[in-house]
Amino acid sequence: MAEENDFTVAGPLETPVVESEVQSLPHAYSCTLTPELVAKAREELQEKPEWRLRDVQALRDMVLKDYPNLRTRLDDGFLLRFLRARKFDYDKALQLLVNYHASRRSWPEVFHNLRPSTIKHVLDSGFLTVLPHPDPDGRLVLCLRPGKWRPSDYPFLDTIRAIYLTLEKLIQPEETQVNGLVILADYNGVGLAQASQLGPFLAKKVVGILQDGFPIRIKAVNIINEPRIFIGIFAIIKPFLKEKMAQRFILHGSDLNSLYQRIPSGILPEEYGGAAGKLNTADWSTTLLNSEEEFVVEFCQPDPLEGAALTDSMLFEGEPSEAQCDESYRGVRSQLYYCY
Structure with a gap:
């Protein structure tokens, strides 16, 4: 973990938050969890309702002490996201919060x-959407269709921006914070044009943010209709996945019965043999576009620490150089061509 004052980050707040101001703020948090989810959070996340605000205050105090220049939200609801994502381990929650802000400063594109x-x-391209109904465990299903992306239409980084905004919106409800979410990735139509855009340097950044820099619990990644070239794609991604996360990748191929064992057909669209009607991408697009103002407040404020020195956080420690990545990518690229 960085030493005090080594790490300065700008976030949505335009003025510093001082300890006296934070402590004088009323606890406006009001739990929206059902009794069943309260019990689930207690069992799975070690969240004790009677200690909840005490735990939030402990994390708030750690932020103010260890990272006095970290411009971040410190309200109860926001800090709870990080505590839940790390099962109320204060140190891990603090590092996740630091990584969350470090990723913004380290990848301005x-x-x-x-x-x-x-x-x-x-x-509009249909690259992603969120299915309208959760699975039996209450987890929302994020549906990705990489085959809808054409490199000639827009850069790969735009897909990362779309995924990140979607996750930001999905993590707002407390239900998702407790239940986590499931990813359904349909690789139909993915070929060498798409696969060749992803190298180790880019893969590490993407995995680093989603795995170590965002307060969400990804419970499963279901891959369907994967072509042979997916062997090469996964070879690029897997070295950066923690073992626990790598085990959550399930490859179904074209076997929809295998998929139904993970995601019931009743909540899947007709395109995947389900009973939930046609796949609708317009509703989620509308949901995000209607949230424009809240994202402007969150991501588009002037940076009061522009030009300040920023050392790497643990999230990006040991990141390979471009030369190393180019060398590594030569070997992986040969696999892509072989698979293709």
């Missing part, structure tokens, strides 16, 4: 001016 209107073309 993704996070600069990040608002739904700037990725409308990705939404």
Whole structure:
């Protein structure tokens, strides 16, 4: 973990938050979880309702002590996201919060001016949507269709921006914070044109943010209709996945019965043999686009620490050089061509 004052990050707040101001703020948090989800959070996340605000205050105090220049939201609801994502381990929650902000400063191409209107073309292409109904465990299903992306239409980073905004919206409800979410990735139509855009340097950044820099619990990644070339794609991604996350990738191929064992057909669209009607991408697009103003507040404020020195956080420690990545990518690229 970085030493005090080594790490300065700008976030949505325009003025510093001082300890006296934070402590004087009323606890406006009001739990929206059902009794069943309260019990689930207690069992799976070690969240004790009677200690909840005490735990939030402990994390808030750690932020103020260890990272006094970290411009971040410190309200109860926001900090609870990080505590739940790390099962109320204070140190891990703090590091996740630091990583969350470090990713923004370390990858400006993704996070600069990040608002739904700037990725409308990705939404219009049908690249992603969220299914209207959760699974039996209460987990929302994020549906990705990489084959809808054409490199000649827009850059790969735009798809990352669209995924990140979607996750930001999905993590707002407490139900998702407790239940987590499931990913359904349909690789139909993915070929060498798409696969060749992803190298180790880019893969590490994407995996690093989603795995270690965002307060969400990804419970499963279901891959369907994967072509032979997916062997090469996964070879690029897998070295950066923690073992627990790698085990959550399930490859179904074209076997929909295998998929139904993970995601019931009753909540799947007709395109995947389900009973939930045609796949609708328009509703989720509308949801994001209607949230434009909240994302402007979150991501598009002037940076009061512009030009300040920023050391790497643990999230990006040991990141390979471009030369190393080029060398590594030569070997992986040969696999892509072989698979193709």
